[in-house]
Amino acid sequence: MNRKLLTMAVAGLLSVAGLSAQEPQLKWVTSQDGMGLEIPQAIKASSDGYVFLMNNFASSDKETSYDPDGSVSKGYSLTTDYFFYNIADGTKASEKTSTGVPDVLQTNGNYNMTLYKVGTDGHLLWGIHTNVGEFSDGAMAATSDGGVVIALKMRHSSRSTYKSDIVCQLVDADGVETSVKWDAPDYETYGGVYQPVLAKISKDGKVEWTKRIDVGYKTVTVSGTQKKLYDNFDLRDMVADGEDNIYLTGTYRTSINFGRNANLSSPRNAEGWDGDVQKTCGDLFVVKLDKAGTAQWNVVTKGQVISCEIPKNIVLDNGNLYVSGYMKGDGESAVMLGNDRLTPSIKDCLFYACIAPADGSVKWARLLQTVEHPVTQDGARMKPMCLAASGNELYMGGSFYGNVMDGENVCLENPNKQTNGLRAFILKCNAENGAVQAGIMIDGALTEVENIIPKDGNLLAPGYDLYAASYLYTLDTDLTSNSLKTYPLKNSISTATQGGVVVGDLLVSAMNANRTATFPGCDWTLNVINNGDNNYRACVFTGHDISSLSTGIVSAPAADTGFRAYAGKGELIVETLSACQVQVYGIDGRAILSFEAPEGRTTKSLPAGLYIVNDRKVAVY
Incomplete structure (x- = not known):
């Protein structure tokens, strides 16, 4: 029997609170902005009370020019700036300029990485960036010494323009350059292949060590033409423990060698892959590296071929490692994650698992099926974006449409059609065995949750409504619908929150801004630098005091003998x-x-x- 269980939906218009003493108070606004496109990649709290921000920016030595007849030749500069805004009058001051790589092809630009360490007042402590190599995406993990380990997906340049053996060059806080090289056997054939690059950055912004991970490379014949396989892995998320061991998760489509204890080869789900980057094939991996980057163990799936395995998040809590993401298959083929058999349907299905950090043994793994809603019957999709663990509770969030099934039970229900149908969700599970305990859908236009932060007996969930604003959603840990509150953080349509972290009573959020942005409690407008293309975006960061938000559990006083x-x-x-x-x-x-x-x-x-x-x-x- 199909029985609805544990589903709570907040339908219609959400109650959006006005600014008062009971709500987040804007303290500062900063941005990373330049003539090109800037997009936030990751945000993590440091171990010494600050915040790390990883972003990308496009660079080119082709500047925008405006001819007298009104025509525009669009380009963008080599630089991007970290700006601090005076929210009283909107004036801004650059606290760092980063110079990227000239675009070799003079077309779409080169993408570079920036990493900032930011104080709780929004001011920049230091920044590093790449000035050689093309950056695709990456992950980071804060370490116990106030530093950070970063994992970058890099190549020298696009597929046909490889010019040297340097795949990544980092410029540290003092301007010192550190190069990471790859001696490819044939630059013309293999030059544009992406490579994983690991780097340890000190609390002061110095590069302590770097390491390139070997990835398999080859060419295949597609319709009689030789084609290079250049996009052979993804790096999704990483976390560090108290001894600075690193746990990294991602996907591999050819062999990837982290070391003797994590030499991964022959991914099942990439058999016969023709290099089409639109096909999200590959096998998931989780690897443990020590503080020097030496591999300790690995976890992969076994079994039959399915369409894809995409891990998205990894967290460490209470002596356990948790990983979540999505899988897709044919409804019959199964994979084994540890001793658990997972059989995904033809839709994106949510998976999550618990792993022992000491030896990589999988304690349990679960899969929730995503199916079409029985009324609309208009597709189904699962888009997991975040994972959090606190004590005996595990929380997952993101967006979805259709129904999410735990066996015969409906744990999430979204009757909207797939066009503009994605809605935010949060699921609560038992951290000891993965059993689903509660679920909630957050309605709106196109809503999504990007982070879940347990705090003072409540959940803080930075997210957005694509056609309205960036929001902070708050609710109790039981996910009761009447506890949900929605606070606007930034007013700007067609832009998204990329996540947030809490340091003490300060919420730091990373967002996009397209053209302009305004903020509740401020009278000024942030104008994004662009080259005449209104689609160019900036990374925007805000600091909100959340000490006035209602809390459910108070801190135990020193006099409390319990x-x-x-x-x-x-x-x-x-x-x-x-x-x-x-x-x-x-x-x-x-x-x-x-x-x-x-x-x-x-x-x-x-x-x-x-x-x-x-x-x-x-x-x-």
Whole structure:
């Protein structure tokens, strides 16, 4: 019997609160903006109370020119700037200029990477960027020393214009250049093949080490023509533990060799692949690397051939590693993830799994089918974007249309047709076994959730309505529909929030801005630099004070005898008689960690140091 279970939808127009003392208060606005296109890639909190922002920007040595007859020859400069805005009058000041790579072909431009470390006041602490190599996308993980490890998908330039053996060159905070090379056997044939590049960046913006990962390369014959396979992997997300081991997830379509303990070859789902980048084929991987980038173990699927396996997110909590994404198949072919058999349908299906960080053993894996809604029967899609874990609870979010099924039970329902039908969702599951506990759809025009942040007994979910604004959604941890509140963060149509992080009581959000943007509580308008093309976008970052938002669980006071906090080797141990919020600060007052501790015993990995834990001093050794 098809039984609806655990589904809660917020239909119609959402109640959008006006600005008051009970809502997020805008503190600052910054942007990365230049003559080209800029798009946020990732946002992560640092371990020392700051924020990392990874973005891309297009560069070219072909400038825009305007002829007297009114014709425009569009191009863009080599540079992009990090701007800090005075929200009182809208004036801006550049805090860093980054210079990218000239476009070799003089057509669509070269894409470069920028990485910024930003203070809680929005001001730039430092920035690094690439000035050789074409950047596709990447991931990053904050390390315990205040630094970050980045994983970049790089190549020297486009397929037909490979000019040297340098696939990536990083310019650090002091302007020092570090090159990563690949001695390709034949530049003309293999020059434009993307390569994974890992780099460790110190807390001060210095490049400590780099590593290129070997990827298989070859040509195939398509309709009698030789074709190079150049886009052979994807890097999706990564996280670090308290000892700075790195856990990276992605997809591989040819062999990829992270080292002796993670030499991956012969992906099943790419058999016969002709190099068409529109075909999202390949096998998922999860690898563990130590703090020097040496491979420790790997996790891959086994079994039959399916259409695709796309991991999207990976998080570490309470001694477990969680990964989520989507799979597509034919409804009959199955893959094994650990000892669990997953059989995806012809639609994108949500998968998620729990992995032991020590040895890579898969504790459990689950798959939720996506099917057409029985009334509209107009397609189905699952677009997972975020994953969060807190104690015994696991949360996933993104957008979808159709119905999401847990066996015979409907855990998410969206009756909208596929044209403009995507709606945001959040699912709550048991972190011990993956069992679905609750689900909610957030209605609007085209809505999506980009991050889920458990805080003070509530969930904070930065997201957007594509035809309205960037929002912060808040609701309780049970996902009850009457707890949902919606707060506008930026007013700008056809642009999206790319995610957010919380540092103390500050929400830092990364967004796109197309042409212009306005912000609740401000009277000025941010104008995006462009070359006459109104589709050019900037990366926009905002800082909002969220201390006035209602909370459900208060921090345990020092006098509460039902709460204990003490240290182990490389870990913080909390024991409490009832659920409470735990705030961890460095001895200098910087927010380090915030989490909800359930009744009983909870451990968190932390590097050695002195911390303030709910007003108690704790020395981790």
